[in-house]
Structures are given as C-alpha cells and as structure tokens.
Amino acid sequence: xxxxxxxxxxxxxxxxxxxxxxxxxxxxxxxxxxxxxxxxxxxxxxxxxxxxxxxxxxxxxxxxxxxxxxxxxxxxxxxxxxxxxxxxxxxxxxxxxxxxxxxxxxxxxxxxxxxxxxxxxxxxxxxxxxxxxxxxxxxxxxxxxxxxxxxxxxxxxxxxxxxxxxxxxxxxxxxxxxxxxxxxxxxxxxxxxxxxxxxxxxxxxxxxxxxxxxxxxxxxxxxxxxxxxxxxxxxxxxxxxxxxxxxxxxxxxxxxxxxxxxxxxxxxxxxxxxxxxxxxxxxxxxxxxxxxxxxxxxxxxxxxxxxxxxxxxxxxxxxxxxxxxxxxxxxxxxxxxxxxxxxxxxxxxxxxxxxxxxxxxxxxxxxxxxxxxxxxxxxxxxxxxxxxxxxxxxxxxxxxxxxxxxxxxxxxxxxxxxxxxxxxxxxxxxxxxxxxxxxxxxxxxxxxxxxxxxxxxxxxxxxxxxxxxxxxxxxxxxxxxx
Numbered sequence: 508x509x510x511x512x513x514x515x516x517x518x519x520x521x522x523x524x525x526x527x528x529x530x531x532x533x534x535x536x537x538x539x540x541x542x543x544x545x546x547x548x549x550x551x552x553x554x555x556x557x558x559x560x561x562x563x564x565x566x567x568x569x570x571x572x573x574x575x576x577x578x579x580x581x582x583x584x585x586x587x588x589x590x591x592x593x594x595x596x597x598x599x600x601x602x603x604x605x606x607x608x609x610x611x612x613x614x615x616x617x618x619x620x621x622x623x624x625x626x627x628x629x630x631x632x633x634x635x636x637x638x639x640x641x642x643x644x645x646x647x648x649x650x651x652x653x654x655x656x657x658x659x660x661x662x663x664x665x666x667x668x669x670x671x672x673x674x675x676x677x678x679x680x681x682x683x684x685x686x687x688x689x690x691x692x693x694x695x696x697x698x699x700x701x702x703x704x705x706x707x708x709x710x711x712x713x714x715x716x717x718x719x720x721x722x723x724x725x726x727x728x729x730x731x732x733x734x735x736x737x738x739x740x741x742x743x744x745x746x747x748x749x750x751x752x753x754x755x756x757x758x759x760x761x762x763x764x765x766x767x768x769x770x771x772x773x774x775x776x777x778x779x780x781x782x783x784x785x786x787x788x789x790x791x792x793x794x795x796x797x798x799x800x801x802x803x804x805x806x807x808x809x810x811x812x813x814x815x816x817x818x819x820x821x822x823x824x825x826x827x828x829x830x831x832x833x834x835x836x837x838x839x840x841x842x843x844x845x846x847x848x849x850x851x852x853x854x855x856x857x858x859x860x861x862x863x864x865x866x867x868x869x870x871x872x873x874x875x876x877x878x879x880x881x882x883x884x885x886x887x888x889x890x891x892x893x894x895x896x897x898x899x900x901x902x903x904x905x906x907x908x909x910x911x912x913x914x915x916x917x918x919x920x921x922x923x924x925x926x927x928x929x930x931x932x933x934x935x936x937x938x939x940x941x942x943x944x945x946x947x948x949x950x951x952x953x954x955x956x957x958x959x960x961x962x963x964x965x966x967x968x969x970x971x972x973x974x975x976x977x978x979x980x981x982x983x984x985x986x987x988x989x
Contacts, residue, residue, distance in 0.1 A: 562833025
C-alpha cells in the first residue's frame with residue numbers, strides 16, 4: 508500500500524520557500540500550482556508481492572518395496588511425461604523371498620493337516636478305549652455278582668482264608684482310594700495344561716490299576732476249602748474272568764488317558780490355522796511386492812523433477828523417498844503477504860503476473876492458514892496465484908512479480924495520490940478555494956497506484972494541489988496552472 512506524503516518537519520529550504528511565498532503574497536502575486544479536480548471514477552486497490560513459480564501439483568514418490576534400483580536416469584530439472592516409467596527395480600531378492608514364502612506356506616499347511624489328522628485318529632482311539640472300559644467294568648460286575656452268589660458262609664470255616672481275604676480287600680480299598688485321588692489330580696493337570704504332571708499321574712494310575720487287578724486276582728483265587736468241586740471250579744472260572752476283565756480294564760484306562768492327551772483342543776487347532784493363514788498372507792505380500800517391482804514407478808502427470816533422493820544402483824527400503832515432481836501444466840506463484848494486506852486477499856480475486864518481461868493473467872487459488880517467517884524476519888502468509896494461461900516461457904523456480912486486485916469501487920470521489928498527505932492529525936490535502944490555499948483533513952478509503960478514495964471532507968469539483976505544499980502556504984494566493 509502506497510502511503511501519502513508524511514510531513515515530519517520544516518527544513519531550512521522550507522523556511523526559504525515560505526519566505527519566498529510570503530514575499531510573493533506581500534507583493535500581491537498568486538503562486539501557480541499544478542492541480543486536479545475532485546471527481547468520480549472507478550478505483551481498484553491492489554496488493555503487490557514477489558514470489559517463485561511452482562507447479563500447483565507437487566508429488567513426492569516413495570518406494571513401495573525394499574530392493575536395489577537398476578533403472579533411474581532422472582536429474583533435477585528434467586521434464587517428465589505422464590505415464591512414463593522412470594524407476595526400475597532388481598527383482599532377484601524379491602523372487603527369492605516369494606519362493607521362500609510359498610515353501611513356508613506349504614510347510615505350514617502340511618504341519619496343520621498332519622497334526623489334525625493325528626488328532627482325529629487319537630480321538631477315535633480315545634473313544635474306543637473309553638467304550639472298552641465300560642464293557643470291562645460291566646463284565647467284571649457280572650462275574651463279581653456270580654461269585655458273590657456262592658454261599659459266603661462256607662468261607663467262614665477257614666479263618667486263615669477269611670483273614671487273607673479281609674487283608675486283600677483292605678488293600679484293594681486303600682489302592683482304590685488312591686486311584687480315585689490320582690484320577691482327580693489327572694483331570695486338574697489337564698485343565699491346567701501341565702503335561703509333565705499329567706504324564707506322571709497316568710503312569711501312577713496304571714501302576715495302581717495293575718496292583719488292584721493283582722489283588723483282586725489273589726482275592727478271587729483264595730481256595731474255598733469247604734466248596735464242592737463244582738462250586739470250586741465255578742469260583743476259579745469267575746476269578747479268572749474277573750482277573751482278565753480287570754487287566755483289560757486297566758489297559759483300556761491307560762490307553763484312554765494316553766490318547767486323550769494327544770487330542771488337539773479348539774485353541775490349538777485355531778493356532779495351527781492362524782499360522783497357516785499368516786503364511787498365505789506372506790505369499791500374497793511377496794506377490795504384491797514382486798508385481799510392484801515389475802511395474803516400477805510411473806509419472807502421474809506432466810511435470811518437472813525438483814528433487815532427487817536416489818541414484819541408479821541405490822538400495823532403497825519400503826517407504827523411502829525417491830524423487831519429487833511438480834506439475835508443468837497447472838502453474839502458480841507463491842507470494843508472502845504481510846499482516847497489513849492479508850485481510851484484503853480473497854480466493855477468486857484476479858491478478859497480474861509479470862515474468863521475464865511478459866504479463867500473464869492470474870487468479871488467487873489458495874491462502875495458507877499458517878504464517879511463516881522468511882528472510883525479512885517478519886511473518887507472512889503464503890498466497891498462491893495460478894496462471895490462467897501459462898505458456899512455454901513459464902519456468903518452475905523463476906521469480907515473478909504479482910499484483911492482486913483486491914477491491915474495486917465505482918463512482919467514488921478520488922484525488923491523485925500526489926495530493927494526499929498524512930501526519931499525526933490524520934490524512935489531508937491542500938485545496939485552492941477562492942484563490943487561497945487551504946488545508947483540509949479528509950477521510951479516505953481504498954487507494955490504487957494513482958488515486959485515493961475520498962469518503963469525507965471534499966466535494967466533487969473541488970480543486971486539490973498536486974505540487975509539494977507545506978502548511979506555510981496556507982492562506983496565500985494561488986492559481987491553477989493552465
């Protein structure tokens with residue numbers, strides 16, 4: 508914004524000039540001044556700034572994979588075309604990684620299928636052993652009942668046999684109690700996942716079952732001294748059958764516990780499935796990386812390379828920057844606007860861009876919402892002005908002068924900028940009224956490069972002096988130059 512003349516004081520030259528005017532006035536002669544009439548016109552305020560040319564679209568390209576670069580020839584300043592391939596990758600390591608991922612997936616699938624098949628087989632064996640236990644328990648009960656139907660009074664005739672039988676039964680009861688306790692502990696160990704403890708308990712249970720079977724066999728084999736030969740023979744047969752049933756019962760219980768411990772639960776199956784699914788994802792990722800490497804990097808729009816972060820032969824990691832391209836079709840100038848003028852700027856305002864001796868039409872397209880401090884140490888807001896019709900002479904990075912037309916008013920009173928002054932009292936001008944110089948304070952509005960809007964203090968047709976004048980000339984005779 509151009510300020511009017513600011514009056515700071517009177518110099519010695521001013522004193523001499525004032526003296527000359529006083530002498531002229533004393534002699535009765537009017538001083539001739541350059542003047543202008545206050546009139547109405549259209550006035551446009553503008554903001555001027557300087558900035559650099561950039562592409563409206565700026566893209567930094569990043570590597571989507573980790574691999575060596577085997578094709579890259581770009582340099583800063585190179586022009587690139589949309590769709591052109593500018594980066595190629597060495598795919599040797601990626602192909603090897605894909606093959607390894609496929610082998611890992613196959614291994615995970617085989618492991619899952621093998622363990623599930625074995626688990627299903629153990630489940631079937633577990634069910635059979637469990638069913639066998641019920642059969643042997645039932646058989647034992649039948650022969651026990653048959654043996655018990657023999658007159659028990661006959662055994663009392665032999666005290667030694669009865670004592671032996673009582674002792675065996677006590678031992679059987681004691682070991683049966685231990686067996687029940689061990690079975691409870693085994694169930695608890697399974698629930699807690701303590702495989703070592705479970706294995707130990709299975710061995711102890713097997714040993715107790717064997718002891719109980721042997722004790723029962725001994726008990727069943729006690730000779731009934733008073734039995735008849737036929738009863739004695741039946742008793743022997745029953746005892747043998749009970750012994751066989753108990754032995755088979757014990758073996759079936761051991762097998763049941765062994766197979767049960769080798770059956771996969773749902774969580775273990777889910778873990779195997781998850782491992783296999785992850786291996787498939789690794790294969791999918793490896794295929795995607797290989798496809799990305801085979802495709803390379805292509806340009807999304809016509810532009811100019813403004814930054815390069817790699818060279819041919821570089822090894823890049825996924826996510827690392829490769830290069831930056833600015834659009835060469837949609838061009839703009841980024842200018843810094845001070846706090847005094849930023850309130851005047853609006854998106855859509857028209858502008859002129861002067862570059863290398865050529866003036867281009869432009870439009871304000873963006874106003875940043877962050878002020879930044881530049882070389883002037885004063886915070887400014889970046890405003891983007893787009894070229895409406897750029898040509899081949901507009902180059903990215905060149906400095907351009909920008910004029911933004913912020914406000915336009917029609918049919919307003921104006922005075923030339925040369926007649927406009929500012930001091931501590933406000934804004935004012937000098938007029939010729941009835942042949943006399945007068946000072947008038949005025950209220951101003953917008954201003955252009957040549958005119959200032961007058962809102963109060965002057966009327967249309969008033970004559971203002973455009974030559975340099977001081978307060979010393981107030982009241983002196985004056986005439987407008989013809």
